Amino acid sequence: SGAGMGSAAAAGAAAAAKKAGERAPPPPVDLLPLPDDTPEQVPVVCNGKRGTLVVRPQRVLVGDQELTASRFEAQCGKGDAKKWKSSLWLADAAGEPQRPMGEWLAERRLDKNALSKLAANCAAVELRRAWEQQQQEQQEQEQEGEGVDGDSVVGDGAAAE
Numbered sequence: 001s002g003a004g005m006g007s008a009a010a011a012g013a014a015a016a017a018k019k020a021g022e023r024a025p026p027p028p029v030d031l032l033p034l035p036d037d038t039p040e041q042v043p044v045v046c047n048g049k050r051g052t053l054v055v056r057p058q059r060v061l062v063g064d065q066e067l068t069a070s071r072f073e074a075q076c077g078k079g080d081a082k083k084w085k086s087s088l089w090l091a092d093a094a095g096e097p098q099r100p101m102g103e104w105l106a107e108r109r110l111d112k113n114a115l116s117k118l119a120a121n122c123a124a125v126e127l128r129r130a131w132e133q134q135q136q137e138q139q140e141q142e143q144e145g146e147g148v149d150g151d152s153v154v155g156d157g158a159a160a161e
Helices: 002-019 069-078 101-107 112-160
Strands: 041-046 049-054 059-062 065-068 089-091 097-100
Touching: 041 069, 041 101, 049 069, 059 069, 065 069, 089 101, 097 101
Parallel strands: none
Antiparallel strands: 041 049, 041 089, 049 059, 059 065, 089 097
16 A cells, blocks of 8 residues: 555656646657648638638638637538538639639648648647747746845835834
């Protein structure tokens, strides 16, 4: 029974470390290149509603929202289709549909497997960037905290006397 308690304590310590933000950082990841002649974003239209498909994560920007391609398809009233590559069409500058995204993606050899790899890679890169930003903000707060705490102690001491 003592061994069981030890592992529980270890699990508790691990949970405490995780809460304290001491978890292992996500590994650095390089962004996979898109195929030649493939932009990061393309204008799309679905059932008359315009958006911008961000190719790597297969997300659609609509105004200030970022939706999955499937969610955008549903918002456009085509949710029953559940085939965003057929429902979303590449749009021209005027927003007129030119061809299904499935054709456009296939031309660039972006099949389901390739798109899945791009999306996973994009998520890993975003996770690393978010972690780096959190580390930087934490460092800045600690630096600000040291200066403010030092000043406030001196200030409080002078005011009390």
